[in-house]
Amino acid sequence: MTMNYLFKRTTLSKTVFFMVADILSVMLSIWFAFLLRFDSHIPAQYFPFMFRMVILSIIFVLPIFYFQKLYSFSWSYVSANELISLFKGTTIAFIFLSVAIYISHYFPHFTNFPRSTIFISYFLVFIFCGASRFSKRIYLRITGQNRMLEKDRTLIVGAGDAGEQILRSIISSSKSYYHPVGFVDDNPIKQGVMIHGIKVLGKVSNISDLVRLHQVKQLIIALPSASGKEIREAVELGKKAGLSKIKIAPPMSEIMGGQVSFRNLKDVEVEDLLGREQVSLDTNQMEGFIKDKLVLITGAAGSIGSELSRQVAKFKPAVILLLDQDETGIFNIAKELVENFSSLKTERIVTDITNKEKINKIFNKFKPEIVFHAAAYKHVPLMEENATEAIKNNIFGTKNLVEAAVATGAEKFIFISTDKAINSTSVMGATKRAGEMICQLYSAENKTKLISVRFGNVLNSRGSVIPIFREQIKKGGPVEVTHPDMKRYFMLTSEACLLVLQAGAMGLGGEVFVLDMGQPIKILDLAKEMIRLSGLQLDKDLVIVFTGVRPGEKLFEEMLTVAEGTVATKNKKIFISKLSNVNLDTLERKIEELGNTISGVEDEAAIKCLKKIVPTFSTHK
Numbered sequence: 001m002t003m004n005y006l007f008k009r010t011t012l013s014k015t016v017f018f019m020v021a022d023i024l025s026v027m028l029s030i031w032f033a034f035l036l037r038f039d040s041h042i043p044a045q046y047f048p049f050m051f052r053m054v055i056l057s058i059i060f061v062l063p064i065f066y067f068q069k070l071y072s073f074s075w076s077y078v079s080a081n082e083l084i085s086l087f088k089g090t091t092i093a094f095i096f097l098s099v100a101i102y103i104s105h106y107f108p109h110f111t112n113f114p115r116s117t118i119f120i121s122y123f124l125v126f127i128f129c130g131a132s133r134f135s136k137r138i139y140l141r142i143t144g145q146n147r148m149l150e151k152d153r154t155l156i157v158g159a160g161d162a163g164e165q166i167l168r169s170i171i172s173s174s175k176s177y178y179h180p181v182g183f184v185d186d187n188p189i190k191q192g193v194m195i196h197g198i199k200v201l202g203k204v205s206n207i208s209d210l211v212r213l214h215q216v217k218q219l220i221i222a223l224p225s226a227s228g229k230e231i232r233e234a235v236e237l238g239k240k241a242g243l244s245k246i247k248i249a250p251p252m253s254e255i256m257g258g259q260v261s262f263r264n265l266k267d268v269e270v271e272d273l274l275g276r277e278q279v280s281l282d283t284n285q286m287e288g289f290i291k292d293k294l295v296l297i298t299g300a301a302g303s304i305g306s307e308l309s310r311q312v313a314k315f316k317p318a319v320i321l322l323l324d325q326d327e328t329g330i331f332n333i334a335k336e337l338v339e340n341f342s343s344l345k346t347e348r349i350v351t352d353i354t355n356k357e358k359i360n361k362i363f364n365k366f367k368p369e370i371v372f373h374a375a376a377y378k379h380v381p382l383m384e385e386n387a388t389e390a391i392k393n394n395i396f397g398t399k400n401l402v403e404a405a406v407a408t409g410a411e412k413f414i415f416i417s418t419d420k421a422i423n424s425t426s427v428m429g430a431t432k433r434a435g436e437m438i439c440q441l442y443s444a445e446n447k448t449k450l451i452s453v454r455f456g457n458v459l460n461s462r463g464s465v466i467p468i469f470r471e472q473i474k475k476g477g478p479v480e481v482t483h484p485d486m487k488r489y490f491m492l493t494s495e496a497c498l499l500v501l502q503a504g505a506m507g508l509g510g511e512v513f514v515l516d517m518g519q520p521i522k523i524l525d526l527a528k529e530m531i532r533l534s535g536l537q538l539d540k541d542l543v544i545v546f547t548g549v550r551p552g553e554k555l556f557e558e559m560l561t562v563a564e565g566t567v568a569t570k571n572k573k574i575f576i577s578k579l580s581n582v583n584l585d586t587l588e589r590k591i592e593e594l595g596n597t598i599s600g601v602e603d604e605a606a607i608k609c610l611k612k613i614v615p616t617f618s619t620h621k
Contacts, residue, residue: 301329
């Protein structure tokens with residue numbers, strides 16, 4: 001017996017149960033209506049009226065309730081939305097009932113018919129049908145108080161929509177670990193307000209006092225749209241109060257369907273303290289860009305590619321083509337998408353983007369309308385040691401994809417670039433700048449719109465500094481920082497990918513979009529923050545050592561050259577770089593020369609050719 005069959009069987013049983021309950025509610029409502037109308041003594045001549053009124057009511061109520069989706073809801077999580085639908089459904093049903101009685105030959109124009117019974121029945125049907133739906137919620141609310149006494153007393157930071165949803169899910173479930181004792185919120189209007197019986201006890205600054213007063217053991221931070229500064233303040237106050245158990249709701253961009261429950265909560269990580277700035281998006285434009293389109297994502301198993309896949313899936317594409325060399329990663333992201341988006345069609349493609357023949361076959365077979373190109377070799381020091389491989393993958397792999405997209409008439413091609421492409425001191429950065437130039441080259445005379453999007457580091461991405469620090473802390477140190485003045489731009493992966501989608505929707509072809517990454521963060525401060533979050537003390541429990549700047553690295557990454565500058569867009573987080581014109585004939589000739597060079601095994605010759613393509617590329621090699 002499959003899970004799908006069991007789910008359908010459970011859903012059918014619930015539908016039948018509520019239909020039977022509604023039939024009984026209608027019968028009782030009409031009977032009580034006549035009892036009330038005639039002071040408990042119903043004249044015998046009205047019994048046939050009652051019977052026909054019951055039949056008509058059932059005929060109207062059941063189908064209308066069905067179309068109002070009153071038979072397809074979660075019994076434990078029934079809310080005001082279902083109450084509104086019930087009110088609409090009951091009103092529509094009784095309007096039809098009144099019209100039917102009025103035009104009926106049996107009740108000619110309400111002659112000898114007690115019309116007040118219709119109004120009384122209407123209110124009673126609404127009450128009885130609502131009670132049947134809210135009964136489990138009421139039961140869980142009553143019994144939940146007893147269950148929660150055995151669980152950790154919990155303070156919720158944030159009395160907004162996220163806090164309310166988390167509280168509701170805690171109350172409705174027997175599997176949560178929390179006993180909510182109150183909220184804190186800085187909004188003065190919310191002070192003293194009761195939410196599902198739980199009071200807003202004070203402001204965020206009162207956390208320490210409230211923890212002591214109410215014997216709080218856990219803190220839940222329900223501020224999915226808050227800045228890193230606000231999150232950090234709440235965490236620090238909780239830790240000062242002696243709390244070791246602090247959970248946080250993820251940002252809304254990471255929550256499927258925009259609904260959050262206690263199951264979404266996670267431990268506070270350094271990315272929650274650094275990268276929580278609200279991102280404003282035109283979701284209608286993004287949906288128009290993606291919906292019903294065939295979308296190809298290269299590097300779909302990587303940090304950026306997999307998150308792009310999740311975000312694209314939210315906007316209902318016709319098909320997502322997932323392409324990568326990593327077969328395990330492709331299997332995992334495809335499985336995740338199917339689990340979270342049951343109606344989504346996916347195609348799993350394992351191949352190397354440098355295989356021109358295979359890439360052409362894929363594009364000719366599927367003819368993708370939108371291409372997000374996230375596949376790249378990105379590890380800076382490693383690519384310094386393997387320059388020809390970086391050039392093959394990041395330049396000629398990109399060129400293969402661009403040519404295939406143009407040849408098959410793709411609508412848009414979005415190239416994921418990096419801040420390391422600017423005044424590059426690394427092979428990786430120079431190959432990314434060359435990729436931008438290739439997109440400029442092919443945008444000049446083709447209908448395919450080729451767009452580049454440039455941004456810095458994404459928090460917690462594979463191979464980035466945060467997972468490395470986390471592993472070093474886990475082993476007891478030392479934590480290795482290259483230089484005390486090293487700085488980098490950081491952004492949440494989900495936010496970066498959403499801005500990539502927005503830039504792709506806005507692009508007209510040939511642009512290099514630059515994402516506003518906020519203020520750069522010192523890597524040393526990041527390391528110290530992660531040590532503190534781990535509950536350890538610097539120089540007592542573990543130490544930080546400086547290892548020196550690695551080949552190809554800069555102390556500080558720019559997003560633009562001095563000569564470029566930017567043009568603002570309607571999204572305050574997205575800018576367009578004012579690039580210098582690319583000489584198309586010269587670029588093609590230099591790329592061809594580079595292609596001939598990398599057939600050998602010497603990196604130095606390849607780097608020399610690469611410098612001709614990217615004049616701002618400087619290296620000590």
